Amino acid sequence: MSEAGFSILGIPGSLRAGSYNRALLRAAGEVLPPGVILDVFALDDIPMYNADVQAEGDPEPVSELKRRLAEADVVLIATPEYNYSIPGVLKNAIDWASRPPKICAFRKKPVGIIGASSGESGTMRGQLAIRQVFVFLDAYVMAQPELRVTNAGRRFDEKGVLIDEELRGRLQGYMVALIDWAHLVGRAPGA
Amino acid sequence: MSEAGFSILGIPGSLRAGSYNRALLRAAGEVLPPGVILDVFALDDIPMYNADVQAEGDPEPVSELKRRLAEADVVLIATPEYNYSIPGVLKNAIDWASRPPKICAFRKKPVGIIGASSGESGTMRGQLAIRQVFVFLDAYVMAQPELRVTNAGRRFDEKGVLIDEELRGRLQGYMVALIDWAHLVGRAPGA
Numbered sequence: 470m471s472e473a474g475f476s477i478l479g480i481p482g483s484l485r486a487g488s489y490n491r492a493l494l495r496a497a498g499e500v501l502p503p504g505v506i507l508d509v510f511a512l513d514d515i516p517m518y519n520a521d522v523q524a525e526g527d528p529e530p531v532s533e534l535k536r537r538l539a540e541a542d543v544v545l546i547a548t549p550e551y552n553y554s555i556p557g558v559l560k561n562a563i564d565w566a567s568r569p570p571k572i573c574a575f576r577k578k579p580v581g582i583i584g585a586s587s588g589e590s591g592t593m594r595g596q597l598a599i600r601q602v603f604v605f606l607d608a609y610v611m612a613q614p615e616l617r618v619t620n621a622g623r624r625f626d627e628k629g630v631l632i633d634e635e636l637r638g639r640l641q642g643y644m645v646a647l648i649d650w651a652h653l654v655g656r657a658p659g660a
Numbered sequence: 661m662s663e664a665g666f667s668i669l670g671i672p673g674s675l676r677a678g679s680y681n682r683a684l685l686r687a688a689g690e691v692l693p694p695g696v697i698l699d700v701f702a703l704d705d706i707p708m709y710n711a712d713v714q715a716e717g718d719p720e721p722v723s724e725l726k727r728r729l730a731e732a733d734v735v736l737i738a739t740p741e742y743n744y745s746i747p748g749v750l751k752n753a754i755d756w757a758s759r760p761p762k763i764c765a766f767r768k769k770p771v772g773i774i775g776a777s778s779g780e781s782g783t784m785r786g787q788l789a790i791r792q793v794f795v796f797l798d799a800y801v802m803a804q805p806e807l808r809v810t811n812a813g814r815r816f817d818e819k820g821v822l823i824d825e826e827l828r829g830r831l832q833g834y835m836v837a838l839i840d841w842a843h844l845v846g847r848a849p850g851a
Contacts, residue, residue: 484710513708517749518742519675551709551755553796554746554789558708558755561748598745598789605744 472648473504478541480510482548482559482584482595489585489621490547492629493640497545497583499631500641505648507545510537518564531565538566538574543651544608545581550595555602567606575608579651583616583643585624591617609654616643663839664695669732671701673739673750673775673786680776680812681738683820684831688736688774690822691832696839698736701728709755722756729757729765734842735799736772741786746793754790758797766799770842774807774834776815782808800845807834 479494491509498507514530522528527535538544548559555563566574582599584592596615603610616639618624624633631637670685682700689698705721713719718726729735739750746754757765773790775783787806794801807830809815815824822828 484708485712487712513710515708517675517704517706517708517752518747519704519749521676521678551751552758552793554793555748555751556709556755557746557748557750557752558710559748560742560746560751561708564742564748567743594792598792601785601789602743602745 472502475505475648476541477505477507477543477545478510478537479507479545479547480512480559480562482546482556484511484513484558487629488549489587489618489625489629490549492625492631493547493583493585493618494545495629496631496637497547497640497644500637501644502648508537510534512558512562515562515565518561523565523568527565534562534566535574538578542655543579543581543647544575545583545647546599548582548584548592548595548599549586550584550590550592553594554598555595560602563602573606575603575606577656578608579655580608580610581643581647581650582610583618585618585621587620587622589619591619593617609650611647611650614643614646616640663693666696666839667732668696668698668734668736669701669728670698670736670738671703671750671753673737673747675702675704675749678820679740680778680809680816680820681740683816683822684738684774684776684809685736686820687822687828688738688831688835691828692835693839699728701725703749703753706753706756709752714756714759718756725753725757726765729769733846734770734772734838735766736774736838737790739773739775739783739786739790740777741775741781741783744785745789746786751793754793764797766794766797769799770846771799771801772834772838772841773801774809776809776812778811778813780810782810784808800841802838802841805834805837807831
């Protein structure tokens with residue numbers, strides 16, 4: 470089946486330039502079926518959520534995030550776990566995108582959640598914390614497969630290039646499953 | 661027992677000027693035993709967490725937050741629940757304060773968590789999400805009593821003044837319990 474024009478929006482949960490999760494999204498972009506595009510939206514310019522500010526209108530980076538979310542066929546979040554939970558930076562972006570509730574940018578949007586950590590947990594608690602948030606937002610988060618990347622320091626080189634072929638295979642399988650999931654539950658973007 | 665010099669640091673989880681949680685902290689400051697002081701640290705100036713920035717040294721607002729946390733006998737977080745979880749703004753501040761791990765500002769710090777919402781949940785899911793974070797950080801979070809303020813729009817007037825005497829009584833009881841908790845588990849600040 471041709472996937473021409475199918476678009477994935479990757480969102481890294483870390484602002485660190487050398488983030489393993491940014492690297493994981495780059496690697497995901499290299500194992501896609503023909504025609505599928507993965508663009509990354511970094512959260513560096515999203516300000517702190519403040520309802521007083523939002524009442525005056527979304528800041529431009531927030532508008533851009535919402536536009537990119539609306540255009541994507543599926544969203545792929547790749548994030549570290551901070552303190553057993555969602556990085557504040559990522560949660561803050563989700564908070565912005567969720568308002569106002571009636572036009573929440575994540576509503577009925579197919580979503581995948583993956584993550585890489587330097588240790589053994591592979592972001593498992595952080596991923597569960599994000600799933601709890603998306604229950605409220607009624608996003609369509611894929612259940613399985615899960616992808617938790619442990620010991621990331623051994624799987625990427627100093628330039629953030631994926632050097633672990635076993636992980637590359639798992640990541641490729643994950644992306645195929647995520648695209649299938651989007652076809653199963655997704656609507657045309659903006660519909 | 662005299663509480664002279666006992667200090668509470670209140671942290672509101674919302675940046676909104678008319679926040680019910682800011683109002684709740686103000687009300688908490690009015691029902692304290694003699695000698696106890698509650699200061700509020702607003703999170704407006706805390707930037708987004710970025711490990712690259714932190715490696716260069718904490719930004720001044722983060723240093724100030726850490727200093728205030730170290731000086732306080734107990735921390736009282738009053739926060740809305742955003743999307744079944746912690747507001748990104750608050751989680752981001754906790755992420756900053758938690759680094760570097762060996763001198764995490766919340767470690768063994770007595771903490772209370774309360775929250776107000778305009779609806780019926782009273783922030784119960786958000787409070788649980790914060791407790792999960794503080795498990796990792798080894799903060800001493802008081803278990804009971806809990807304080808969940810539902811229907812906040814009926815309990816505060818337009819100026820954010822607490823007008824519900826039943827809630828005032830519960831809040832007073834909560835503050836007494838929190839001070840007792842701090843005496844039970846707390847160390848001298850900075851010890």
